[in-house]
Amino acid sequence: GAGVSQTPSNKVTEKGKYVELRCDPISGHTALYWYRQSLGQGPEFLIYFQGTGAADDSGLPNDRFFAVRPEGSVSTLKIQRTERGDSAVYLCASSLTGLADTDTQYFGPGTRLTVL
Amino acid sequence: AQSVTQPDIHITVSEGASLELRCNYSYGATPYLFWYVQSPGQGLQLLLKYFSGDTLVQGIKGFEAEFKRSQSSFNLRKPSVHWSDAAEYFCAATTGGGTDKLIFGTGTRLQVFP
Numbered sequence: 001g002a003g004v005s006q007t008p009s010n011k012v013t014e015k016g017k018y019v020e021l022r023c024d025p026i027s028g029h030t031a032l033y034w035y036r037q038s039l040g041q042g043p044e045f046l047i048y049f050q051g052t053g054a055a056d057d058s059g060l061p062n063d064r065f066f067a068v069r070p071e072g073s074v075s076t077l078k079i080q081r082t083e084r085g086d087s088a089v090y091l092c093a094s095s096l097t098g099l100a101d102t103d104t105q106y107f108g109p110g111t112r113l114t115v116l
Numbered sequence: 117a118q119s120v121t122q123p124d125i126h127i128t129v130s131e132g133a134s135l136e137l138r139c140n141y142s143y144g145a146t147p148y149l150f151w152y153v154q155s156p157g158q159g160l161q162l163l164l165k166y167f168s169g170d171t172l173v174q175g176i177k178g179f180e181a182e183f184k185r186s187q188s189s190f191n192l193r194k195p196s197v198h199w200s201d202a203a204e205y206f207c208a209a210t211t212g213g214g215t216d217k218l219i220f221g222t223g224t225r226l227q228v229f230p
Contacts, residue, residue, distance in 0.1 A: 004159065033217065042120075042206050042220030043160070056217060091160070100148045100216035101167050107152075107160040 002026065004108035006092050012114045013082055021077040021111045023092030031098030032075050033105060034067055035091040043091050049075060050098055082115045089113070118143050120209050122221035130229050131199050137192040137224050139207030147209040149190040150218065151181055154204045163205075166190060177201070202228045 005024040013019050025032050030051055035043035045059040049069045057067075064082075069075040079086055089112050093105040121140045129135055141147060148167050152160040164175025171183040181192045190207060204225050208218040 031216075035218075035220075040222070042122075042208075042222050043218070045217040045219070048217055059217070093160075095216075098216055100210045103216075104162055104165070105216075105218065106162075109157065109159045 004092055004094050004106055006090075006108040006111050008111060009109065010112045010114075012116065014116050015082060015084060017082050017115075019079050019082055019113065021079075021090050021113070023075045023077070023094075023108060025073060025075070025092070025094030026106055027073075029094035029096050029106075030072070031095040031103075031105075032069060033093040033095075034075070034077050035093065037089045037091055037110070039088075046077070046090075048098070055098075079113075082113075084115045087113055087115045118147075118209070118211070118219055120207050120219050120221040122205075122207055122224050124224045125222070126225045126227070128227040128229065129197050132196050135192075135194045135197045135201070135226070137205050137207075137226070139190045139192065139221060140188050141190065141207075141209050142188065143209065143211065145211065146185060147211050149181075149183060150208040150210075151175065151179070151190075151192045152206045152208060152220075153177075154206060154223075156203075160206065163192070197226075197228055199228045199230060202226055 032049040034046040037043040048056040052072045064080045067077045089110040091110045093107045095103045119142045150165045151163040207221040
């Protein structure tokens, strides 16, 4: 079956602009995660959705970052007033239930964001 | 604070040689532990995971990992490396029971020489 997809695969923007990154999870997966991977680092957690609600947004670095999942499937990560430090690969993952002891997070290929 | 440490940034091995990638964790309680592999242009793929029980875990592609509570370690091993194993390997952990967000190490890049 289809895996997690993310669009666009690459996004180049200018400092101060607004960007939206999209994630299509595996069909039927209720849990959705966003991570950010900077160069030479492991992925860092940003936000977790269970269904339509953000169950944990403790990883969002500041209020310029926001994410939604209005219908419990597709999610959009929104970044306002982008800064050069936002440049990274943004990864999306989904899992069937969100329970780590019985479940697996499946990752998409990521969106590489470059802020000039 | 909870953390995962991968001490080796880069490892080079010859094809056919054995491999061990190190991972240490710092958690209040024993976390759930994972190894993921990331190839260029590919998403992270789960190799194996440990929740409880047998401390030697078998995964895909011939990999295994051993959980050692006394050393707070979860090292990944493979008896004979193939050129296609060249990739970035990440150890990760979560405490479960809620968000189940993963905390990742910084990764180990594996290079395989023919």
